[in-house]
Each structure stands twice: as structure tokens, then as C-alpha cells.
Amino acid sequence: MKAEKEIQRAHDLLTGVLLGDADVPMSDxxxxxxxxxxxxxxxxxEHDHNQQFSVxxxxxxxxxxxMGYGLIDSAQLQTRESSAQ
Numbered sequence: 001m002k003a004e005k006e007i008q009r010a011h012d013l014l015t016g017v018l019l020g021d022a023d024v025p026m027s028d029x030x031x032x033x034x035x036x037x038x039x040x041x042x043x044x045x046e047h048d049h050n051q052q053f054s055v056x057x058x059x060x061x062x063x064x065x066x067m068g069y070g071l072i073d074s075a076q077l078q079t080r081e082s083s084a085q
Contacts, residue, residue, distance in 0.1 A: 004045075011041040 002010075014034050017024050026034075042050035043057075064070070068079045 007041060007044055011038065011045060014038045014041065 015038055016022060018031070018034055018038060039050060039053040039056075043053040064077070069077055070079075072078045
């Protein structure tokens with residue numbers, strides 16, 4: 001895992017660009033990608049000001065559970081039936 005200082009640095013660079021501290025030309029799609037990345041970094045850094053990734057992750061986990069999926073280990077998403085075999 002990256003050191004917290006590196007994660008914070010990446011967060012600060014992304015948010016600086018997204019907030020307009022630097023005028024970096026990019027497509028709307030690229031800008032959306034940076035927002036997604038910033039959301040994840042805020043989650044990793046446990047920032048209270050941005051809970052979007054946590055909200056999205058909770059909704060995804062709930063939807064997968066309703067569909068019968070669960071995270072069996074950190075590398076494999078399976079249905080409950082296939083994990084019982």
C-alpha cells in the first residue's frame with residue numbers, strides 16, 4: 001500500500017485541478033474520471049467532506065447482496081451458491 005503521505009499528495013493534486021487551481025485542459029470524460037478518483041481517495045483518507053464513494057459502495061454491495069452475490073475473499077466475488085460448493 002502507498003504511504004499516507006503519497007495518498008494525500010495524490011488527493012491534493014486531483015482536487016487542486018478539479019477546483020481550478022491549475023487550468024488543465026481535459027475532456028469531460030477525463031474530468032469525470034478525476035472526480036471518481038478523488039472520491040475514492042477521500043474515502044481512503046476518511047475525509048468527512050466527501051462521502052460519495054462510501055455511498056456508492058454501500059449501494060453496490062446492497063444490490064449485489066439482493067442478487068445473491070457476496071465477497072468471499074478479497075479476490076473473488078461469487079454467488080452464495082457457488083461458494084458453498
